[in-house]
Amino acid sequence: MSLPLQTTQLIQAARDLVKGLPADAVLLLTETSLDWDEVGRILVGCKLFVAAENPALTKPLRDRPEWHVIDLEVDPIPTQERLSNALLHAITSNLLQPGAHVVVLYNGIATQEDAPEPIDSVSVIHLGEHLGRMTSQDLRVLGTSVPMDVLRSVVELSTEIGREGREGQPIGTVLVVGDTRRVLKMSRFQNFNPFRGYTKAERDIRNRDVREQIKEIAKLDGAILIGRDGIAEAACLYLDVPSDGIDLAKGFGSRHMAAAGISQHTKAIAFCVSQSSGSSRVFQDGLVKLHIEPLARPHVWQPVRLETHDADGAEEGHD
Numbered sequence: 001m002s003l004p005l006q007t008t009q010l011i012q013a014a015r016d017l018v019k020g021l022p023a024d025a026v027l028l029l030t031e032t033s034l035d036w037d038e039v040g041r042i043l044v045g046c047k048l049f050v051a052a053e054n055p056a057l058t059k060p061l062r063d064r065p066e067w068h069v070i071d072l073e074v075d076p077i078p079t080q081e082r083l084s085n086a087l088l089h090a091i092t093s094n095l096l097q098p099g100a101h102v103v104v105l106y107n108g109i110a111t112q113e114d115a116p117e118p119i120d121s122v123s124v125i126h127l128g129e130h131l132g133r134m135t136s137q138d139l140r141v142l143g144t145s146v147p148m149d150v151l152r153s154v155v156e157l158s159t160e161i162g163r164e165g166r167e168g169q170p171i172g173t174v175l176v177v178g179d180t181r182r183v184l185k186m187s188r189f190q191n192f193n194p195f196r197g198y199t200k201a202e203r204d205i206r207n208r209d210v211r212e213q214i215k216e217i218a219k220l221d222g223a224i225l226i227g228r229d230g231i232a233e234a235a236c237l238y239l240d241v242p243s244d245g246i247d248l249a250k251g252f253g254s255r256h257m258a259a260a261g262i263s264q265h266t267k268a269i270a271f272c273v274s275q276s277s278g279s280s281r282v283f284q285d286g287l288v289k290l291h292i293e294p295l296a297r298p299h300v301w302q303p304v305r306l307e308t309h310d311a312d313g314a315e316e317g318h319d
């Protein structure tokens, strides 16, 4: 078996792109068996990922130690999503850095099953930007009136708090966003308000310097309240919310309860950063809507898993 001409040319183009740009790896998405020896000859010296739904197709590749095989779930999703899933898999397995540049070979134009060419497209993906776009898509599921740039700044802040902690110690906190009037009615100050006396510009969390200051404030006990315009309003807040009707997985403690409760009793969204795991959970209407792991920037998003209450589901509980 040899490679069809167009496929050969595209693989050669991918190799030249890796060398010329330079890029970090080639990702080959295929559901057609190829002449793998030939692929290996062309891509010698390139880090290669092969992603496919059909495990029989990738089985012979597992013996090649320098290649990485990614098993995709059988799912009738668009090529672009399959490609994103393959890249996420490579990042979460620590095989690619989140800022990497990847040349992708795939069949982007739907052709008949017996089409002579298994590959018709080549793209260059800069993972930093690509994952950034995924973040926006995920935030849209919140369907909130909080503007996207504010949400993204809160995501940035909460994941950085979860990842970095403070002075070598892990810290946890709750960032409550929006519906400030009702949130304040359901809270009490545990200490003086550290934002008092500062101008709006000095409290605007879309500004990185302000976020750095807020990380210091996050060390203090209690929740931080941010307006839907991105202006931090209050900190050291005890959220005085009833926990009845909140159905959280076993292992979550009072901080997560408070975040769930405030999101149930107001229109606010609550980002709970766990001190024990560093991960952030986004609560809306009393439910976990997103779960963000504090991996290296940019953030890697996990689909929300159903978190069970039974003891056997320990890994689904509080990690």
Ligand SMILES: Nc1ncnc2c1ncn2[C@@H]1O[C@H](COP(=O)(O)OP(=O)(O)OP(=O)(O)O)[C@@H](O)[C@H]1O
Binding pocket: 172, 173, 174, 221, 222, 223, 237, 238, 239, 240, 241, 251, 252, 253, 254, 255, 256, 257, 258, 273, 274, 275, 276, 277
């Ligand atoms: N109602 C509340 N409002 C604001 N902060 C709260 C509230 N209840 C608890 N907290 C914060 O949560 C801390 C206790 O967290 P606890 O370990 O019980 O929760 P958790 O949900 O398991 O979170 P973590 O994963 O961070 O440990 C308290 O020290 C306090 O800072």
